[in-house]
Amino acid sequence: MQKTASLFPWGWIDRLIDWIDVRVGIRQIVSYALHVTIPRSAHTFYLGGITLFFFGVQAITGILLALYYHPTPEAAYDSILFIMNEVNFGWLIRSIHAWSANLMIVFCVLHLLRVAIQGAYRPPREMTWLVGIALLLLTLGFGFTGYLLPWDERAFWATTVGTQIAGSVPLIGGYIQDFLRGGPDLSALTLSRFFDVHVLVLPVALVGALLIHILFIHQQGLADPEERE
Amino acid sequence: MTENSALSDVMSRRGFLKWALGFSVVATIAGVVVPVIGYLWPPTRQSAAGGGRVQVGWVKDLPVGQAKVLPVNDKPVIVVNTTAGGVKAFSAICTHLGCVVEWNASKQFIQCPCHDGRFNPTTGAVISGPPPAPLPPVRVAVENDQIFVGGA
Numbered sequence: 001m002q003k004t005a006s007l008f009p010w011g012w013i014d015r016l017i018d019w020i021d022v023r024v025g026i027r028q029i030v031s032y033a034l035h036v037t038i039p040r041s042a043h044t045f046y047l048g049g050i051t052l053f054f055f056g057v058q059a060i061t062g063i064l065l066a067l068y069y070h071p072t073p074e075a076a077y078d079s080i081l082f083i084m085n086e087v088n089f090g091w092l093i094r095s096i097h098a099w100s101a102n103l104m105i106v107f108c109v110l111h112l113l114r115v116a117i118q119g120a121y122r123p124p125r126e127m128t129w130l131v132g133i134a135l136l137l138l139t140l141g142f143g144f145t146g147y148l149l150p151w152d153e154r155a156f157w158a159t160t161v162g163t164q165i166a167g168s169v170p171l172i173g174g175y176i177q178d179f180l181r182g183g184p185d186l187s188a189l190t191l192s193r194f195f196d197v198h199v200l201v202l203p204v205a206l207v208g209a210l211l212i213h214i215l216f217i218h219q220q221g222l223a224d225p226e227e228r229e
Numbered sequence: 230m231t232e233n234s235a236l237s238d239v240m241s242r243r244g245f246l247k248w249a250l251g252f253s254v255v256a257t258i259a260g261v262v263v264p265v266i267g268y269l270w271p272p273t274r275q276s277a278a279g280g281g282r283v284q285v286g287w288v289k290d291l292p293v294g295q296a297k298v299l300p301v302n303d304k305p306v307i308v309v310n311t312t313a314g315g316v317k318a319f320s321a322i323c324t325h326l327g328c329v330v331e332w333n334a335s336k337q338f339i340q341c342p343c344h345d346g347r348f349n350p351t352t353g354a355v356i357s358g359p360p361p362a363p364l365p366p367v368r369v370a371v372e373n374d375q376i377f378v379g380g381a
Contacts (some may be wrong), residue, residue: 064268085303088267
């Protein structure tokens with residue numbers, strides 16, 4: 001491990017990092033996490049990184065919103081009003097969560113288009129592409145489940161229609177629809193399910209897939225769009 | 230460099246850029262941290278549900294056959310001096326789609342401007358239009374010509 005110029009103007013931070021480095025090799029881990037091989041001709045437009053940034057915003061604002069949100073039919077909409085009208089900066093946190101959700105999907109799709117147009121999905125990077133598709137589906141899952149949580153008329157009917165679309169699958173559609181709704185109709189059970197998936201299942205799944213996605217990128221470096229076989 | 234020597238006595242270019250960068254970083258962090266701390270801080274405003282009794286005016290300012298829409302504990306309330314039953318008060322939020330209702334003085338009923346829902350000013354009951362339920366009554370009391378609304 002070569003010595004790099006210190007980032008910190010205070011010597012004790014470097015000594016602390018050295019102390020950790022001797023024991024667990026922290027500098028090597030950080031160096032691996034920071035450095036990716038990027039070909040000079042690569043034009044990534046940082047779309048994946050922007051998507052990751054929006055996910056970070058979603059995680060933080062989502063944790064904050066869960067402090068005041070109640071996932072029951074009686075209290076859900078009132079708790080949204082409470083967040084918007086009573087909680088300090090509640091309107092800001094909720095609005096950022098809503099805007100950032102849309103932007104995350106936009107940049108996810110732009111990232112997909114960039115990779116597709118440059119042919120960056122080609123061997124040996126097929127697995128990164130497949131995990132990326134999983135990440136897109138998980139992100140859309142966030143959107144689908146999150147849309148119900150305000151429990152207003154628009155949310156209720158959007159989810160009614162959305163689950164009906166799943167119900168139109170041949171043969172097993174009815175079972176899928178009942179599974180998604182937790183019963184034949186939208187009810188308190190549906191809200192519990194969607195909340196659980198939105199704040200527990202999907203975040204864990206997305207972070208896991210994200211780590212794999214980023215690990216692959218670090219193992220392979222970025223694709224060179226000018227490289228043609 | 231030489232022509233800038235007078236300026237560099239005050240602050241070098243590098244010094245200024247360092248200061249500007251430091252200020253930007255601190256301002257950005259503050260812009261994130263302040264709303265988050267504010268959000269975590271327990272909300273201090275009295276919520277509408279916990280609001281107490283409020284004096285909203287005097288009977289002499291509200292002749293019979295007149296009404297006023299007033300904010301009481303952050304919620305709109307319509308106070309009517311009815312011909313039939315004295316001073317009455319109802320939630321002014323239309324039970325149809327949540328518009329704030331108005332007083333129709335010429336025809337003497339409570340009217341929603343959005344979809345022409347009409348309510349009886351004495352009972353709050355729906356006279357006509359799309360509202361599915363009567364206007365919820367709000368506790369009202371007249372003491373010494375003063376009108377009090379809300380409270381237990």
